[in-house]
Amino acid sequence: MTRSPIITVSRGRFSPTAAQVLERVRAAGRASRDEIATATGLSVATVGRTAALLIERGVLRERPDLARTGVTGRPGIPLEIDPDRHVTIGVHVGRRIATVALGDLAGRILASRTVCRPSGADPDLEQLSRVAATLLGTLPGRNPLTAGLVAPWRDLGLLPGPQGALLHELTGLPVRTGDHISAIAAAEFWHRHRRRPERAAGGLTLYVYARDTVGWSVAVDRGAQTDVTRAASLTHFPTGSAVPCPCGRTGCLAASIDVLDPAERARTLGAAAGTVRDMLSPDRVVLVGQAFTGDPRLLDVVVAAYDAHTALERPVPVSFTRFGSDIQAISACTVALGPVLDDPLGCVTTDDACHRPSA
């Protein structure tokens, strides 16, 4: 079995200075140089020099219109991510549909297109690169920096490494790959913590995903950084139902939720989430995907089944996240941002040494 690639979702004091400054701005939405210095422990002079470089390269921009007087009496000009100069390319390969998207450096989707693909065939990355080039043509003046390639690799019987290398060859861009469920967990972590940084609590966060596929992934806070590691399938997780599965057994989770009525499906998924919680003992549980969240009236049923099936005494918070139909685009663009967030000045050079995919 192949190891799914690790996706780093927060970086700390051991990352490059520019990564720390960018991380702080990203987490807060906007931050002044003083606020960045206080939050990171970097000197105001270092933050000032680094911010100047990031502004010059179109990664950050100043918002003097939102200036407030800072603690030192100087006006604190907020910095925010510059959403206008650069884009990332996100490619998501599903079983029947592939999605190509362009995202800005704040992780928002600017454009996307879906392409049907023959079930069972290898992804046509040449075609998908051409779609990316077409989308780039609709956003003139923007510079593509990196690409992210996301798929349920095991379900497709593919290895992410060779596919990522091929996409790199086609686009000339640094490419990062991610597993479908890990990438969705990373996107969820990222977007939630940007809205509510106070919930960026440490420890282990368990994401259970159910929609086109069922599985789980975890975000692990390692002190200086948080990584989404491990993604496991729950396709053949035993539920005790009598539903036959193509694998020859009965009661496998994916086959069961396909045919159960909505209330029974909610109970089955909640029970599975409770059992997975007991195996991993996380500090919080996030339930993701339309099979969990599709019917708001059944959220209580999911939670009741979860509570009934978790045997660990210490209660942990359970929450739901609703992603819309753009989850493929968002997850692929989240993965694509990795190299920028790791080393923004290394990734965005002054001469913009990145190449557009050839049309």
Ligand SMILES: [Zn+2]
């Ligand atoms: Zn099965």
